[in-house]
Amino acid sequence: MALSCCIGQFRRTLAHIHSTAAGSFNQQISHCQKRVYRPCTWINTQTRLLSSRTQQNCTRKLVRNGEDKKLVICVEGNIASGKTTCLEHFSKTNEIEVLTEPISKWRDVQGHNPLALMYQDPSRWGLTLQTYVQLTMLNRHLSTASAPVRMMERSIYSAKYIFVENLYRSGKMPDVDFAVLSEWFDWIIQNIFIPVDLIVYLQTTPQICYERLKERCRVEETMIPIEYLEAIHQLHEDWLINKTSFKVPAPVLVIPADHALPKMLHKYEENREKILLARNA
Numbered sequence: 001m002a003l004s005c006c007i008g009q010f011r012r013t014l015a016h017i018h019s020t021a022a023g024s025f026n027q028q029i030s031h032c033q034k035r036v037y038r039p040c041t042w043i044n045t046q047t048r049l050l051s052s053r054t055q056q057n058c059t060r061k062l063v064r065n066g067e068d069k070k071l072v073i074c075v076e077g078n079i080a081s082g083k084t085t086c087l088e089h090f091s092k093t094n095e096i097e098v099l100t101e102p103i104s105k106w107r108d109v110q111g112h113n114p115l116a117l118m119y120q121d122p123s124r125w126g127l128t129l130q131t132y133v134q135l136t137m138l139n140r141h142l143s144t145a146s147a148p149v150r151m152m153e154r155s156i157y158s159a160k161y162i163f164v165e166n167l168y169r170s171g172k173m174p175d176v177d178f179a180v181l182s183e184w185f186d187w188i189i190q191n192i193f194i195p196v197d198l199i200v201y202l203q204t205t206p207q208i209c210y211e212r213l214k215e216r217c218r219v220e221e222t223m224i225p226i227e228y229l230e231a232i233h234q235l236h237e238d239w240l241i242n243k244t245s246f247k248v249p250a251p252v253l254v255i256p257a258d259h260a261l262p263k264m265l266h267k268y269e270e271n272r273e274k275i276l277l278a279r280n281a
């Protein structure tokens, strides 16, 4: 009842906002959020303001139309933990749309390979790669849904909480680079609605990932030492299991993923319903 009241109130506010001029548009939002938005084509045509299922107390963010209705599941895990293989499995289901990581873009942006550059010289190129990862991840999150359920590989959250954090903690990202990236990230999270209903965490041991990574043999990753995978593993554990590092944006379903492929496929089937019925209230 309270919710429908709130939605009704929100719709009235929305109708009012839509019917007002640009200046008034800014006023309406800043009244609520103490921030001023400059209306632009993208905002007017692609987004709307929404008091959504995760936003209360008059907090409003830019939202793409329909984004609040589809189910979003992010598959998280260490490098070579089996995320792509898991997504491939679920991609055979009609109502599921699968978005793999935009790694081809990280390997080729206008002829440059920021992923390779980052591995060659993280202090120099970490910011470059992570800025681009953040942009392409945001783009993935905001892309138009083509099915009622979206499963995506990683998220804008893990890019920041795992990879940027690791570069910074290991002394390979200068303070100023970390500060700039963090301000960008915080702005995005505070101002753009990025819904996640469930995180599926493929929990592996670093040694298993190391073996799978060697077997996959991606050229940029040939010099990755086991210590790097151990650090990435610990950051995942602290974020998603111990919950001692950063806010977790959705409930977490942990799937132990050290097993051989046939057993993993069986586990995915066992968890299918839990995954597809997830809804982050």
Ligand SMILES: Nc1ncnc2c1ncn2[C@@H]1O[C@H](COP(=O)(O)OP(=O)(O)O)[C@@H](O)[C@H]1O
Pocket: 077, 078, 079, 080, 081, 082, 083, 084, 085, 086, 212, 213, 215, 216, 257, 258, 259, 260, 261, 262, 264
């Ligand atoms: N359960 C598994 N057992 C053995 N090898 C696996 C398993 N799952 C994936 N692989 C292999 O390990 C490598 C990494 O898997 P991938 O799905 O690409 O991981 P990610 O997307 O997490 O980096 C690939 O060569 C893949 O074929």
Ligand SMILES: Cc1cn([C@H]2C[C@H](O)[C@@H](COP(=O)(O)O)O2)c(=O)[nH]c1=O
Pocket: 078, 079, 080, 081, 083, 101, 103, 115, 118, 129, 130, 133, 154, 158, 159, 160, 163, 164, 221
């Ligand atoms: C998100 C993210 C990824 N990377 C690197 C880590 C790996 O080398 C690849 C992703 O490979 P995976 O097999 O899909 O795990 O990209 C990075 O350096 N920074 C990031 O934010």
